[in-house]
Amino acid sequence: MTQSFCPECNFRIEIAGPELGQLLTCSRCKTELEVIYVNPLQLDWVYDYAPNKYVADEEPEQFEFD
Numbered sequence: 571m572t573q574s575f576c577p578e579c580n581f582r583i584e585i586a587g588p589e590l591g592q593l594l595t596c597s598r599c600k601t602e603l604e605v606i607y608v609n610p611l612q613l614d615w616v617y618d619y620a621p622n623k624y625v626a627d628e629e630p631e632q633f634e635f636d
C-alpha cells in the first residue's frame with residue numbers, strides 16, 4: 571500500500587497500485603486529486619494539472635483593448 575497526503579487537508583491517503591494520472595477523491599475534504607508522481611507517491615489538485623492547456627484553447631481575438 572502506497573500512501574501520500576491530501577494537498578488540501580493533509581489527510582493521509584493510501585492507494586494500492588497507484589498509476590500516473592489516476593484520479594481519486596479525498597475521503598475527508600472531497601477534493602478531486604490526481605496522481606502526479608508514483609515513486610514517491612504525490613497527489614495534486616486535478617484543476618491545477620496542465621493549466622497551460624486551457625490558456626492555449628482561448629481565442630486571443632476575443633480580448634479587445636480599446
Ligand SMILES: [Zn+2]
Nearest residue numbers: 576579596599
Ligand atoms: Zn483532503
